[in-house]
Amino acid sequence: MAKIKRSQFRSFLNTGSIGTPTWSLVGDGVTTGAIEYNPKTSEETYIHEDSATISVESYAPTMPLESTAVAGDAVFEYIDTLRKSRAVLSLAEAEVVNVWLYKAAIGGFYPAERQGVSLQVDEFGGDGGAAAKLNYTVNFVGEPTLGRYNPTLGSFSELNAPAANTLTSLTLGSGTLAPLFAADKSNLFYTTSIAAATVTIASVLSGATIVQKCNGVAVNQGAAGSLVLGENTISIEVTVGAVTVIYYIKATRTV
Numbered sequence: 489m490a491k492i493k494r495s496q497f498r499s500f501l502n503t504g505s506i507g508t509p510t511w512s513l514v515g516d517g518v519t520t521g522a523i524e525y526n527p528k529t530s531e532e533t534y535i536h537e538d539s540a541t542i543s544v545e546s547y548a549p550t551m552p553l554e555s556t557a558v559a560g561d562a563v564f565e566y567i568d569t570l571r572k573s574r575a576v577l578s579l580a581e582a583e584v585v586n587v588w589l590y591k592a593a594i595g596g597f598y599p600a601e602r603q604g605v606s607l608q609v610d611e612f613g614g615d616g617g618a619a620a621k622l623n624y625t626v627n628f629v630g631e632p633t634l635g636r637y638n639p640t641l642g643s644f645s646e647l648n649a650p651a652a653n654t655l656t657s658l659t660l661g662s663g664t665l666a667p668l669f670a671a672d673k674s675n676l677f678y679t680t681s682i683a684a685a686t687v688t689i690a691s692v693l694s695g696a697t698i699v700q701k702c703n704g705v706a707v708n709q710g711a712a713g714s715l716v717l718g719e720n721t722i723s724i725e726v727t728v729g730a731v732t733v734i735y736y737i738k739a740t741r742t743v
Contacts, residue, residue: 496590498639499551499626502583503566511585511642512562514553517622521553523586549628552610557620567624571609580607584626585644587637594677595721595736597636602644604629636677645734648674653696653726653733660722661688661712663739679738686712687739691724699725715741 499521504510514521526548533540558564570580587600606627614621635646649655654674658665663680689700690710699706701723702713713722722737 492590496588498587498589500585500587500637500642501563501566502585503562506583509583509644510562511637511644512566514563514584516561517556517558517564519554519556521551523549523551525549551626551628552623553626554623555621557612557622564622567607567609567622568612570607571612571622571624575607581605581629582607585637586632587639589639592679592738594636594679594738595723595734596638596640597643597645597677597736598639599634600637600644601632601634602646603632645676647676648672649676649726649733649735650674650731652728653693653731655691655693655724655726655735657690657692658724658735659690660737660739661686663687665737676733677736677738679740681740681742682715683741683743684715685741686714687722688712689722689724691726691735693726693728695728697727699727701725715739717741717743 499514500511501514502509503512527544528546529542530545531540531542582605584605585600585602587598589598591599606629608625611623635644637644658669662684663682665678665680689707691698703720707713720739722739724735726733
């Protein structure tokens with residue numbers, strides 16, 4: 489069993505806007521940071537027992553970060569702006585994406601969560617002769633949105649397609665999709681194993697513009713895409729009006 493390094497858990501702060509996010513890596517200058525889940529529990533001892541029952545009722549996650557001030561780093565500049573304006577309430581709210589890089593990727597997308605947060609500036613300054621410190625706490629707000637994140641593209645995708653972009657059918661000439669497409673048509677991320685050098689691809693949604701690709705090469709409806717030994721990426725871009733979503737299939741050719 490391989491140990492998981494801290495670098496395989498990464499957080500990206502939205503230094504842009506909610507509508508047009510810019511995901512900036514929380515890293516440069518940051519020397520320590522862990523999600524503290526702060527569980528809220530209740531304890532009861534029932535009249536027929538001598539031992540207590542402890543239940544976890546909720547969580548209040550926070551992520552305190554200790555960092556050296558690095559001029560020009562997008563995250564530092566964002567937090568420093570909040571510090572100088574003493575931003576509070578909605579002005580101190582943003583988003584983070586936490587990414588689990590130790591899990592398997594599908595089409596370059598790793599399991600992740602998109603989380604609303606409030607940003608709490610704790611300390612700025614430090615000892616004479618040393619680099620300045622900017623320590624702050626990321627307070628989680630509400631429930632996370634589960635999905636996947638591609639660090640290369642800087643793109644977060646929710647797990648499911650909106651109803652208007654959900655395919656009515658998606659079939660491969662060989663291999664079995666996991667999860668089964670019939671069980672969850674809106675799932676955007678699938679895996680399969682294929683014992684062949686090619687695979688036919690067909691996808692249907694009335695009124696949509698659909699572009700199929702296998703390893704980046706366009707594949708017509710019902711035509712075959714070429715597979716390399718090992719991991720391959722099949723993508724299906726589904727456009728309805730101004731909205732485009734992409735289905736990804738991690739197809740492993742075994743022979």
